[in-house]
Amino acid sequence: xxxxxxxxxxxxxxxGWTSCGEDDEDPVTAAATLNYDGPNATAPQLPPGTNTFxxxxxxxxxxxxxxxxxxxxxxxxxxxxxxxxVVIYADGPDDRTPGAELYRRDITGxxxxxxxxxxxxxxxxxxxTGQGLWLAIEVELAQGEPQSVGCDAGxxxxxxxxxLLISTVSDWTSFNELNGETVNWNIRGEVSTx
Numbered sequence: 001x002x003x004x005x006x007x008x009x010x011x012x013x014x015x016g017w018t019s020c021g022e023d024d025e026d027p028v029t030a031a032a033t034l035n036y037d038g039p040n041a042t043a044p045q046l047p048p049g050t051n052t053f054x055x056x057x058x059x060x061x062x063x064x065x066x067x068x069x070x071x072x073x074x075x076x077x078x079x080x081x082x083x084x085x086v087v088i089y090a091d092g093p094d095d096r097t098p099g100a101e102l103y104r105r106d107i108t109g110x111x112x113x114x115x116x117x118x119x120x121x122x123x124x125x126x127x128x129t130g131q132g133l134w135l136a137i138e139v140e141l142a143q144g145e146p147q148s149v150g151c152d153a154g155x156x157x158x159x160x161x162x163x164l165l166i167s168t169v170s171d172w173t174s175f176n177e178l179n180g181e182t183v184n185w186n187i188r189g190e191v192s193t194x
Contacts, residue, residue: 034191035055037151037185046146051141055163058091058095059132069191070189070191071120071122073088079148081139091134096172125192141167153183161183162184
């Protein structure tokens with residue numbers, strides 16, 4: 001072996017050894033996603049007025065992320081509604097009803113694209129405590145504009161992925177209970193975990 005080749009191998013070994021040391025000062029923050037949905041397929045037709053789409057994540061889903069921080073909500077729009085708000089609810093009395101409102105932002109002026117939209121919680125990030133959590137998008141639909149929040153094709157359907165409060169009723173339901181179809185809303189939460 002030539003001395004140049006030996007020197008090169010030694011240099012690669014030293015560089016590789018020092019770049020992976022255990023004394024790195026900054027801990028790596030990983031991200032996890034709370035979601036049930038797959039790729040966007042379509043959007044349901046709903047009555048005009050205020051309609052709220054939600055995904056419910058019970059304690060069995062959030063416990064694994066205890067101590068993490070919910071810092072971003074992503075959702076898919078197929079049409080721009082008259083108004084859009086991001087709403088996060090605490091766990092409620094059962095898996096059919098959300099609890100107290102933890103967060104609400106009207107983002108109407110910022111929802112200008114019919115694709116994935118992201119909303120950063122910034123200084124209002126929510127720490128996960130192992131309790132259930134509802135991630136919701138509330139929209140105001142105009143007469144003749146029945147579509148807004150998208151959904152997947154339901155291949156990985158979860159009964160917690162299609163919670164719905166429509167303008168014509170006062171109780172939460174699911175899209176499946178309304179018409180028998182299995183879909184998951186395209187709503188996702190990003191959680192930073194230490």
